[in-house]
Amino acid sequence: MPTEERYLDKNLYIFGQIDAEMAEGICTTLIALEALGAPEVNIWLNTPGGEMAAAFAITDIFHAIKCKVRVIALGECYSAGMNILVNGTPGMRLVMPNASLMMHEFGWAVEGRSSNIIATNIEVVNLHDKLQKMFVKYTNMTKKTIDLYLKGSDTWLTPKEAVELGIADKIITGSIANIIKVG
Secondary structure, eight states: OOOHHHHHHTEEEEESOBOHHHHHHHHHHHHHHHHTTOSEEEEEEEEOOBOHHHHHHHHHHHHHSSSEEEEEEEEEEETHHHHHHHTSOTTOEEEOTTOEEEEOOOOOOOOSOHHHHHHHHHHHHHHHHHHHHHHHHHSSOOHHHHHHHHSSSOEEEOHHHHHHTTSOSEEOOSOGGGTOOOO
16 A cells, blocks of 8 residues: 655555556555646556556556656566556656566466356457557557567567667666656
């Protein structure tokens, strides 16, 4: 749950697995900061990924509020974390120089009736299409390029490659104080 200090300094932290509980804390804090008139918010992102629905909940709020959302990837930014990075405000999607980034095809363990397996398969295809459209909209990538990165095994990216693909806008070098200024 967000603390009073987080409201004051406008820094939010997504460290660890992305799940519904984490998404609730991030979303409610973003909405509260919007109500308080915050012009910008920093999201510090260090995650192995997690639930895609939770990541979409967070990014939906990014696009529903007026404040700009600066996303700073550090440590690991994998899977659902890439969804969050890509959806930051264009020009404000930053990567630390030693960050490790990874994107991959959706995986889902499914068992049960064949009708449930078919329904889950359809949902996975729909999520892939949604993610593909989002990457086309917010990066320099084409559908064909995205399919190469989202199908098959894990695709590891350096910060430089993330910038070249338009997933991030800049690699942070030097002091973060010169880049991270929140009003």
